[in-house]
Amino acid sequence: ITAETITVGGKTYNKDSTTNVTPTILEKTTRQLHLIPTHPIAIIKNLIASTFPDFKHYDQFSPVVTTKENFDDLCFAADHPGRAVTDTYYLNEKIMLRTHTSAHQLQVMKESDKILVTADVYRRDEIDASHYPVFHQMEGAQLFDAKTAVEDIRNLIAAGSSAATAAITTEDTTQITPENPKQECHEEAAMLAVADHLKYSLNLMIRKLFSHEKDLQVRWIDATFPFTSPSWEMEILYQGKWLEVLGCGVSRQDILNNAGKPGKIGWAFGLGLERLALVLFGIPDIRLFWSQDDRFLKQFEPSKIQKFKSFSKYPPCIKDIAFWTTPNFHENNFCEIVRDVAGDIAEDVQLIDEFTHPKTKKHSVCYRINYRSMDRNVTNIEINEIQEKLRQEVVDRMKVELR
Numbered sequence: 001i002t003a004e005t006i007t008v009g010g011k012t013y014n015k016d017s018t019t020n021v022t023p024t025i026l027e028k029t030t031r032q033l034h035l036i037p038t039h040p041i042a043i044i045k046n047l048i049a050s051t052f053p054d055f056k057h058y059d060q061f062s063p064v065v066t067t068k069e070n071f072d073d074l075c076f077a078a079d080h081p082g083r084a085v086t087d088t089y090y091l092n093e094k095i096m097l098r099t100h101t102s103a104h105q106l107q108v109m110k111e112s113d114k115i116l117v118t119a120d121v122y123r124r125d126e127i128d129a130s131h132y133p134v135f136h137q138m139e140g141a142q143l144f145d146a147k148t149a150v151e152d153i154r155n156l157i158a159a160g161s162s163a164a165t166a167a168i169t170t171e172d173t174t175q176i177t178p179e180n181p182k183q184e185c186h187e188e189a190a191m192l193a194v195a196d197h198l199k200y201s202l203n204l205m206i207r208k209l210f211s212h213e214k215d216l217q218v219r220w221i222d223a224t225f226p227f228t229s230p231s232w233e234m235e236i237l238y239q240g241k242w243l244e245v246l247g248c249g250v251s252r253q254d255i256l257n258n259a260g261k262p263g264k265i266g267w268a269f270g271l272g273l274e275r276l277a278l279v280l281f282g283i284p285d286i287r288l289f290w291s292q293d294d295r296f297l298k299q300f301e302p303s304k305i306q307k308f309k310s311f312s313k314y315p316p317c318i319k320d321i322a323f324w325t326t327p328n329f330h331e332n333n334f335c336e337i338v339r340d341v342a343g344d345i346a347e348d349v350q351l352i353d354e355f356t357h358p359k360t361k362k363h364s365v366c367y368r369i370n371y372r373s374m375d376r377n378v379t380n381i382e383i384n385e386i387q388e389k390l391r392q393e394v395v396d397r398m399k400v401e402l403r
């Protein structure tokens with residue numbers, strides 16, 4: 001292993017000018033929170049899976065995928081912003097960490113007509129209580145024979161439970177419009193039946209998840225994804241705000257055709273497990289999911305939703321860093337360096353002072369970094385070392401002048 005290669009999950013990849021994964025991020029690929037039965041992420045995963053009982057569930061795919069699997073196969077345009085190196089972690093130009101579980105759609109649709117995929121997904125992001133560069137998604141898809149879809153779906157819904165959907169208030173303002181169109185290749189009746197079955201299935205799923213909630217409010221809105229049309233999002237009302245829970249739609253026929261299923265029509269959805277776990281368990285900070293502290297991990301039991309009991313935090317260690325900026329200085333680049341050097345110990349980064357020198361016109365910023373571990377007391381000595389490393393990296397990578 002040389003500095004020119006990266007090893008993930010026992011496989012080695014060549015680096016190139018696109019490479020932007022960091023050791024801190026690669027460490028996360030080994031954690032597999034969705035496979036720990038007492039972890040809230042796995043508890044939600046299993047509850048959702050139980051509402052799709054005869055679906056084939058894949059939850060052990062490697063996070064390393066090709067750009068073809070993550071984007072091209074899913075009809076992403078060549079210039080789609082999701083492909084940018086500022087948004088996505090690349091091992092090299094062609095190999096990346098998946099940004100969504102949809103990256104496995106084509107592969108699993110070849111094998112089955114009813115599939116679920118649960119996995120860790122990776123997106124570059126800022127640093128605070130609701131943003132984290134790794135989270136978990138669950139993908140679902142169901143395919144029907146295009147010729148008999150209308151009748152098959154009518155029978156399925158008639159045989160299913162209507163009591164479960166009756167108990168939720170669902171608002172549906174979606175419309176098939178030129179902005180959110182039917183695909184030309186689809187019969188309108190079949191597409192509408194698939195759309196009905198999709199919303200019916202997901203309404204059942206959310207009702208089951210929130211069975212303790214007497215008046216859950218759910219709404220459907222129009223959306224856009226490169227790999228479905230028409231497309232929708234489900235939102236739930238939580239603490240007075242509409243919270244996006246999932247994206248879904250009628251699968252692009254190209255994907256089904258490429259999976260060797262030209263005679264089928266189907267739906268797909270993708271949902272974020274952290275979002276649901278935060279709401280259902282009342283967990284205040286997304287970083288808690290990554291805690292190795294028994295006070296977190298020992299609170300939960302398989303298959304049971306229970307409110308999180310907060311425990312006292314370890315003390316923080318606060319350090320400031322001030323420097324003269326360069327004209328192209330961007331706060332996100334600074335945050336990425338902090339994340340890289342300090343990992344999860346960097347709890348919060350805030351600009352606390354800023355001024356322009358009246359004579360030289362040089363611009364100065366001062367950032368306050370709150371270092372804190374979720375699991376243990378940090379020592380001043382170790383934080384000083386991290387801070388020293390940060391000071392060096394900031395100069396090396398951003399060419400700024402420390403003050």
Ligand code: PHE
Nearest residue numbers: 100102247248249268269270
């Ligand atoms: N992959 C989409 C996302 O990450 C969600 C999605 C999945 C939408 C499947 C439609 C169908 O936002």
